[in-house]
Amino acid sequence: MTEVSPLRLWVMRAMYLIMAAGIGLTIWPLIVSHSPELPRMTGVAWALIGTIGLLALLGLRYPLQMLPLLLVELIWKLIWLTAFALPRWLDGTLDEGMRTTIFETSFGAVLLLVIPWRYLWANYVARPGDPWALRRSEV
Amino acid sequence: MAAPAPPTSPSIWKRGEHEVSLVRLYVIRAACLASVIAIGVSDLPALIWPDPMGRGMITCILGGLWVMALIGIRYPLLMVPILLFEFVWKTIWLLRFGLPQWLAGTGSPRLSADLLEIGLFPFVFAFIIPWGYVWRHYVRAPADRWR
Numbered sequence: 251m252t253e254v255s256p257l258r259l260w261v262m263r264a265m266y267l268i269m270a271a272g273i274g275l276t277i278w279p280l281i282v283s284h285s286p287e288l289p290r291m292t293g294v295a296w297a298l299i300g301t302i303g304l305l306a307l308l309g310l311r312y313p314l315q316m317l318p319l320l321l322v323e324l325i326w327k328l329i330w331l332t333a334f335a336l337p338r339w340l341d342g343t344l345d346e347g348m349r350t351t352i353f354e355t356s357f358g359a360v361l362l363l364v365i366p367w368r369y370l371w372a373n374y375v376a377r378p379g380d381p382w383a384l385r386r387s388e389v
Numbered sequence: 390m391a392a393p394a395p396p397t398s399p400s401i402w403k404r405g406e407h408e409v410s411l412v413r414l415y416v417i418r419a420a421c422l423a424s425v426i427a428i429g430v431s432d433l434p435a436l437i438w439p440d441p442m443g444r445g446m447i448t449c450i451l452g453g454l455w456v457m458a459l460i461g462i463r464y465p466l467l468m469v470p471i472l473l474f475e476f477v478w479k480t481i482w483l484l485r486f487g488l489p490q491w492l493a494g495t496g497s498p499r500l501s502a503d504l505l506e507i508g509l510f511p512f513v514f515a516f517i518i519p520w521g522y523v524w525r526h527y528v529r530a531p532a533d534r535w536r
Contacts, residue, residue: 259533281485290499291447293486294507298450301478305470311532318457318470325453326446333436334445351446379463380414381407384399 254366259313265320265364266309273303320365327358409519414465420517421461421468428455469523476514483508 277300284296302319309316335352338344344352401411432451439445454471461468487508490500 256534256536259535281481284485287495288486290503293482295447297478297482297486298447300481301474304477305474308470308527312527312530313533315526315533316470318460318468319474322450322453322457322471322474325456326449329436329452330445330449333439333449337439348444351444374460374464374467377464380465381411384401384411 254314254369258366261364262313262320262366263310265361266306266313266316269306269323270303270310273299273306277303314366314369317365317370320361321370324358324361324365327355327361330355331358404521408466409522413519416517417465417468417472417519418462420472420514421458421465424458425455425462428452428458466519466522469519469527472514472518473523473527476511476518479507479514480511483511 277296281296281300302323305316305319309319331352335344335348335355338348339352399405404410404413428451432448433455435445435448436452439448454474457468457471461471483504487500487504491504
């Protein structure tokens with residue numbers, strides 16, 4: 251178990267707070283009241299993003315245990331910027347909506363500074379996996 | 390002299406001194422493997438060869454979940470937040486979008502498929518999630534240090 255500094259925990263908590271507040275203010279009102287006729291994928295997208303905001307609240311209390319939430323945030327934004335936004339930018343076919351999303355998504359880069367990489371390496375890569383069998387002493 | 394009675398026989402079903410039982414670890418691993426395959430087949434191609442005009446945000450979130458599912462095969466317990474994520478977003482969808490549309494009679498083949506592919510899964514995840522572990526580690530456990 252690699253120790254994480256209290257400062258790092260506070261930085262992570264700030265990130266979770268921003269996620270919870272931002273999504274709580276923008277997406278949750280839409281989830282609570284929306285018109286019954288809604289494009290299909292809009293409902294899916296709101297539910298997905300709304301859940302990120304909800305679980306971020308849990309991250310305020312347990313920043314390290316909720317690390318997978320920050321990882322999903324970082325990964326989807328990186329994929330989106332490279333796979334979807336970059337080709338359109340190179341083609342010069344970016345539209346206004348896309349520019350706004352690029353602007354918002356780029357904030358995800360902050361996660362590179364928030365995520366405790368040494369802790370991540372120690373616990374998500376270097377540590378032996380969870381057991382695959384009962385230990386010999388238990389059989 | 391008889392040997393002292395062995396401690397209660399270990400079992401793959403009981404958690405004993407561990408966080409969860411071995412069976413539970415395998416149930417979570419199976420769910421992760423199923424996600425890796427399902428997302429890998431249905432959504433990864435769209436990330437490797439993106440639709441040049443698509444928006445793609447949902448596909449990208451699924452791409453993130455795919456990576457987490459991969460990690461979850463090795464470390465099932467680390468990925469409990471992702472299991473909760475799946476459980477919660479599908480429940481929200483069912484209660485706020487799927488069921489109301491169905492009850493309003495705005496049925497379509499697409500909605501029926503979604504009700505099966507999304508709306509059914511909260512019930513599946515309810516059996517996969519190790520609720521005792523969630524209770525001990527995500528509710529009762531003291532918060533990470535504040536100072």
